Amino acid sequence: MTSKAQVTWVGPGLRLVGEAEGPAIVVDHARPDEEREDTGPHPVQLLLIGLCGCTGMDVISILKKKRQPFTGVQVRATAERAEEHPKVYTEIHLEFVVTGDGVDPKALERSIELSQTKYCPASAMLGEVVDITTSYRIEEA
Numbered sequence: 001m002t003s004k005a006q007v008t009w010v011g012p013g014l015r016l017v018g019e020a021e022g023p024a025i026v027v028d029h030a031r032p033d034e035e036r037e038d039t040g041p042h043p044v045q046l047l048l049i050g051l052c053g054c055t056g057m058d059v060i061s062i063l064k065k066k067r068q069p070f071t072g073v074q075v076r077a078t079a080e081r082a083e084e085h086p087k088v089y090t091e092i093h094l095e096f097v098v099t100g101d102g103v104d105p106k107a108l109e110r111s112i113e114l115s116q117t118k119y120c121p122a123s124a125m126l127g128e129v130v131d132i133t134t135s136y137r138i139e140e141a
Contacts, residue, residue: 015039044089047126048077052094054122058115059096059108066107071141072099089130096136103138112136 005020007027013034016027026040041049052075060073073096080091098108112134116123123132 012036044081044087047089047122048079048092051092051120051122051126051132052077055094055112055115055120056096058119059098059111062111062114063098063103063107066104066111068100068104068107069102070098070100073097089126092126092130092132094132094134096134097139098136099139099141101141105136105138108136108138 003020005018007016007018009015010017013031013036014029018025018027025046027043027046028038028040029042030036030038056073056075059075063070063073076095076097078093078095079089081087082090096108096112116127116132116134126132
């Protein structure tokens with residue numbers, strides 16, 4: 001399987017438009033000396049968004065198969081970066097917040113485990129170089 005992506009510089013500054021065989025996304029980074037605001041996530045932030053999206057889709061799919069009565073899923077990433085260049089992520093924590101009445105905690109735990117160990121390619125790749133931890137919270141609807 002081959003995937004393709006591209007970015008095109010559209011300025012000002014470091015603003016790019018990224019495309020990957022689908023809708024486009026603005027990628028941006030305003031430097032401290034620039035008097036403008038970011039118009040999109042920084043490229044390294046896209047790694048976290050991709051990780052959250054990848055594992056979130058897995059968990060949603062697995063919870064549906066387990067017929068869990070959830071009404072909402074949010075995956076929140078908190079990450080630490082190295083102080084020195086290339087300023088890679090050194091730790092990533094994923095918190096899964098699932099909303100619904102009667103969601104079985106064991107079903108959710110297993111869904112997260114399966115995503116992290118079997119299904120999510122973003123977790124598999126990033127997990128090779130950074131420690132990824134998880135937690136969850138179930139909120140009644």
